[in-house]
Amino acid sequence: MPDYSVRVGDVEITALSDGYLEFEPSNFFPNVPEEDWQPYLDQLTDEGRILLNIGSFVVRSSGATVLIDTGLGGVDHGFDHSESGQLLGDMSERGISPDEIDVVAITHLHLDHVGGNLILRDRGYEPTFRNAKYWIPRADWVMFTRRSGMKMFSYIKDQVTPLEPLGLLEFIEGGEQITDVLTAVPTPGHTPGHTSFWVSSASENAVILGDAAHMPIQAHHTDWNPRADVDNETSPVSRREILDRAEKESAVVASGHFPKPGFGRLSRQDGVRRWQAL
Numbered sequence: 001m002p003d004y005s006v007r008v009g010d011v012e013i014t015a016l017s018d019g020y021l022e023f024e025p026s027n028f029f030p031n032v033p034e035e036d037w038q039p040y041l042d043q044l045t046d047e048g049r050i051l052l053n054i055g056s057f058v059v060r061s062s063g064a065t066v067l068i069d070t071g072l073g074g075v076d077h078g079f080d081h082s083e084s085g086q087l088l089g090d091m092s093e094r095g096i097s098p099d100e101i102d103v104v105a106i107t108h109l110h111l112d113h114v115g116g117n118l119i120l121r122d123r124g125y126e127p128t129f130r131n132a133k134y135w136i137p138r139a140d141w142v143m144f145t146r147r148s149g150m151k152m153f154s155y156i157k158d159q160v161t162p163l164e165p166l167g168l169l170e171f172i173e174g175g176e177q178i179t180d181v182l183t184a185v186p187t188p189g190h191t192p193g194h195t196s197f198w199v200s201s202a203s204e205n206a207v208i209l210g211d212a213a214h215m216p217i218q219a220h221h222t223d224w225n226p227r228a229d230v231d232n233e234t235s236p237v238s239r240r241e242i243l244d245r246a247e248k249e250s251a252v253v254a255s256g257h258f259p260k261p262g263f264g265r266l267s268r269q270d271g272v273r274r275w276q277a278l
């Protein structure tokens with residue numbers, strides 16, 4: 001059984017899961033021809049599909065406890081093969097209470113990253129994490145609140161915009177120090193404000209990628225762009241830069257969409273960069 005918590009200096013990072021999503025490879029990576037998958041069939045399910053974990057991470061230091069992303073929750077998304085809504089149960093199994101969370105840091109405003117932000121009660125919206133401020137990339141706020149009238153983005157009205165009147169919203173402009181050990185790193189492309197989070201403590205490092213990469217294959221194939229990327233030119237540049245930095249600094253590379261629990265390190269074999277699970 002893999003370890004769901006890792007230590008990075010004086011920080012403990014715990015992996016949580018809200019469920020999973022499945023996709024057809026040709027649909028998920030439209031710029032990758034079928035033959036290019038041949039060496040990597042072991043990274044697909046027995047049915048030849050992509051299985052993505054819906055992962056979140058809790059970053060605990062002496063100063064603060066941060067939850068990165070809140071899963072898909074109960075958002076109606078119309079995907080055929082998926083399961084969600086498991087985040088709070090998983091959290092409780094790992095001995096973490098929602099009330100311990102001081103900061104919710106959101107990598108971007110896609111539905112599978114914000115679905116557990118709020119709960120609708122009779123008297124209105126309440127934060128799932130009632131002692132937390134919610135940090136959200138401003139460039140995503142601008143784009144997604146504009147689109148919230150569209151059915152596809154209606155979850156924004158349930159899970160994101162109510163944070164503002166509740167007084168719980170903080171904006172990530174880019175590069176902020178969120179806590180004494182956690183820094184926002186702009187990795188635009190997947191969405192305009194997409195943010196990865198860098199953890200640094202006692203000379204050790206980790207990075208929470210967010211959707212700068214969806215599969216370990218992209219450690220090498222940084223030019224494999226998912227359909228969901230808003231900007232196909234910026235996205236591979238951000239992906240390469242953050243992975244290059246992680247490799248250079250021997251950082252633990254954590255990704256919510258990589259196979260659970262999603263902790264690994266980068267190494268090279270014959271010039272090919274691989275993400276190796278811890």
Ligand SMILES: [Zn+2]
Binds near residue numbers: 110112257
């Ligand atoms: Zn995602």
